[in-house]
Amino acid sequence: MEESGDGRWYIIDDQRLMSVTTALNAIAKRGLIPWAAMLTAEQAFADLPLLNSASRRKPCDNTWSRCRHEADESCGKCPCRVCRRCVQKWLADRHQRESARRAEEGQRFHDVAEWWSYHGEIKPHDGDIAPYVTSFEEFIADYGLLPDDFLLAEALLVHRDIGAAGQTDGVVRVHAERTEKAAKLISRVLTHAGNPVTWKQAQKRKLTIDSLLDYKTREADDPQFYPENALQLAGYRHFPVIRMKNSDVEVPMIRTDGGIIVQLRPEGYAVRPVVCNQGTYERGFLNALDLYRWLIEDGPAAISSRTFVLPETLAARARKAAKDQATGSPTTSTAA
Numbered sequence: 001m002e003e004s005g006d007g008r009w010y011i012i013d014d015q016r017l018m019s020v021t022t023a024l025n026a027i028a029k030r031g032l033i034p035w036a037a038m039l040t041a042e043q044a045f046a047d048l049p050l051l052n053s054a055s056r057r058k059p060c061d062n063t064w065s066r067c068r069h070e071a072d073e074s075c076g077k078c079p080c081r082v083c084r085r086c087v088q089k090w091l092a093d094r095h096q097r098e099s100a101r102r103a104e105e106g107q108r109f110h111d112v113a114e115w116w117s118y119h120g121e122i123k124p125h126d127g128d129i130a131p132y133v134t135s136f137e138e139f140i141a142d143y144g145l146l147p148d149d150f151l152l153a154e155a156l157l158v159h160r161d162i163g164a165a166g167q168t169d170g171v172v173r174v175h176a177e178r179t180e181k182a183a184k185l186i187s188r189v190l191t192h193a194g195n196p197v198t199w200k201q202a203q204k205r206k207l208t209i210d211s212l213l214d215y216k217t218r219e220a221d222d223p224q225f226y227p228e229n230a231l232q233l234a235g236y237r238h239f240p241v242i243r244m245k246n247s248d249v250e251v252p253m254i255r256t257d258g259g260i261i262v263q264l265r266p267e268g269y270a271v272r273p274v275v276c277n278q279g280t281y282e283r284g285f286l287n288a289l290d291l292y293r294w295l296i297e298d299g300p301a302a303i304s305s306r307t308f309v310l311p312e313t314l315a316a317r318a319r320k321a322a323k324d325q326a327t328g329s330p331t332t333s334t335a336a
């Protein structure tokens with residue numbers, strides 16, 4: 001298995017599988033635009049002296065150049081970074097720098113959580129993710145979870161028929177008898193599924209549920225969830241194949257009772273069961289995937305000036321293709 005450079009595709013046995021995260025990221029996320037705008041506004045106040053001097057400088061004309069050299073080298077085409085246009089662009093791009101930093105931070109947290117589910121201990125980690133790790137330890141203590149309860153930790157889930165794959169954080173077995181929080185989660189999930197049971201009954205009967213799980217780190221202190229989160233879990237729950245990490249070994253997907261998002265924040269955590277049933281899968285997930293596929297495969301041609309042509313143009317293209325074939329020169333593609 002290899003993941004292509006831009007993270008958009010997984011290549012497995014010569015089949016190109018769409019990355020679920022990439023597809024769902026392409027769907028507009030509520031909250032992202034105000035967040036990006038606020039980051040820029042904050043940065044502007046933090047950099048008042050820089051803004052002040054930039055407003056009096058002549059634009060350098062190199063603001064948009066993409067230098068190919070190393071970051072510590074410079075050339076005559078480098079953005080000056082101090083003129084008004086360069087500073088504006090730097091402010092406007094802040095959300096990209098922040099997104100990259102948070103993705104990287106989230107990955108390091110995931111590594112710690114995964115390690116725990118295999119070894120039962122918290123491995124050494126950097127100070128910047130320590131608050132998330134503390135919240136994670138609270139989570140496992142409050143729900144009485146043990147490493148053995150992780151029936152699956154980070155693995156790739158594969159659905160060849162729909163041409164998609166994605167990374168899951170795992171499947172966890174929650175035991176009602178362990179803690180009140182665990183029993184209440186089970187009670188809520190089973191009641192929603194049409195099998196009402198009180199949390200005390202759940203404890204008495206030693207009920208368990210197997211749940212797909214997704215960790216999300218969140219920097220802000222208020223719990224906030226988005227419908228896309230449910231889409232991803234609905235997708236994964238219905239994927240038929242688990243491909244074990246760093247191997248070609250495939251096993252059938254584990255049957256689950258539901259899906260939960262575990263949101264880790266610097267000041268705490270939230271466990272949120274989400275509706276990721278057949279309905280969410282068919283109406284939400286599959287449509288989202290189809291929409292994304294249309295956007296990348298057919299979208300460009302839908303608005304291209306080359307799509308609608310005169311019959312004369314078509315005839316000329318056909319003649320040229322026939323001639324190229326006769327002379328053996330490569331046929332230039334006319335699809336755009």
Ligand SMILES: [Zn+2]
Nearest residue numbers: 067075077078
């Ligand atoms: Zn340069």
Ligand SMILES: [Zn+2]
Nearest residue numbers: 060080083086
């Ligand atoms: Zn400049």
